[in-house]
Amino acid sequence: MKSLQELEAIRQKTLETINLRKEHNGTRIVVGMATCGIAAGARPVLAAFMDEVAKRGLGDVVVAQTGCIGVCRLEPIVEVYKPGLEKVTYVKVTSDMVGRIMTEHIVNNRVVDEYTIGAAEAKKQ
Amino acid sequence: MIMKEISLHLLDIVQNSLSAGANLIEVSVEINTDADLLTVGVADNGSGMDEQTCLRVTNPFYTSRDTRKVGLGIPFFKEGAEGCGGDFFLSSAPGEGTKIGASYRLSHIDRPPLGDMAQTMLTLCVCNEDVGFVLRYARDDKEFMFDTREIRLALGDGIPFRTPEVMEWLKGYLSEGIEEVNGGMDV
Numbered sequence: 001m002k003s004l005q006e007l008e009a010i011r012q013k014t015l016e017t018i019n020l021r022k023e024h025n026g027t028r029i030v031v032g033m034a035t036c037g038i039a040a041g042a043r044p045v046l047a048a049f050m051d052e053v054a055k056r057g058l059g060d061v062v063v064a065q066t067g068c069i070g071v072c073r074l075e076p077i078v079e080v081y082k083p084g085l086e087k088v089t090y091v092k093v094t095s096d097m098v099g100r101i102m103t104e105h106i107v108n109n110r111v112v113d114e115y116t117i118g119a120a121e122a123k124k125q
Numbered sequence: 126m127i128m129k130e131i132s133l134h135l136l137d138i139v140q141n142s143l144s145a146g147a148n149l150i151e152v153s154v155e156i157n158t159d160a161d162l163l164t165v166g167v168a169d170n171g172s173g174m175d176e177q178t179c180l181r182v183t184n185p186f187y188t189s190r191d192t193r194k195v196g197l198g199i200p201f202f203k204e205g206a207e208g209c210g211g212d213f214f215l216s217s218a219p220g221e222g223t224k225i226g227a228s229y230r231l232s233h234i235d236r237p238p239l240g241d242m243a244q245t246m247l248t249l250c251v252c253n254e255d256v257g258f259v260l261r262y263a264r265d266d267k268e269f270m271f272d273t274r275e276i277r278l279a280l281g282d283g284i285p286f287r288t289p290e291v292m293e294w295l296k297g298y299l300s301e302g303i304e305e306v307n308g309g310m311d312v
Contacts, residue, residue: 002298007279035198054289
């Protein structure tokens, strides 16, 4: 059973490394969490990103939530902001897609084109 | 029914509290097996709503947002509960925060599962570091209390909840607490 006491140990362990993390220069992964996003499955996607970031120990990556992005039919929508680069918007994201976005885009800076809004809209035409 | 789980409705309803500028949000889940009732609610200290707004929020064609013209969160929450032999309640006043909730007949055939309450709370805490969250999760005489203010106190300042080790801990703490109260019951 987990207890609040364990937090003291986590505190000791983390404080040593935390100052090295430069969150302000890091990547932001933003998941749309309005009614449209949540109904379309945004919560497990957000949780999967959080899991991946934790598993890989990526201290400079922030996972955040936002409201309705405005294209409800393409939810769940995930926006990736990398410092100095243009925003990338992924649409109809599922938990299964998260691993690939993490490995290719977040870690290796290669955008997963086929998951982007551009690809989704091109396919439609 | 657009939400597959009641815990997704709660996540959605809490977004309203966040938009209303709340910095303390209490989520409650109460399972009463004798009364055959599941009652869920959200209470916040946000800006609150006047009487007229309270009446309008259950109308799908009312929303405070400007990215689209409909607001389906509360109307669906209300309808879902009422369709399962339950009730919807809302009380709010400007400057006094908002209390909103719904009940469901536990045994009602159309009742969605409660779903992953731990994931709802975890995503909220990690993404809204500066907001206090409380979860009161009860089944009959058993209760689990989760309070990010206590956790913040034990963890000290300067360590965000999104720190990998802390996130893991929060996840485990929430799921263990909830499972313990459920005692094997499938909610």
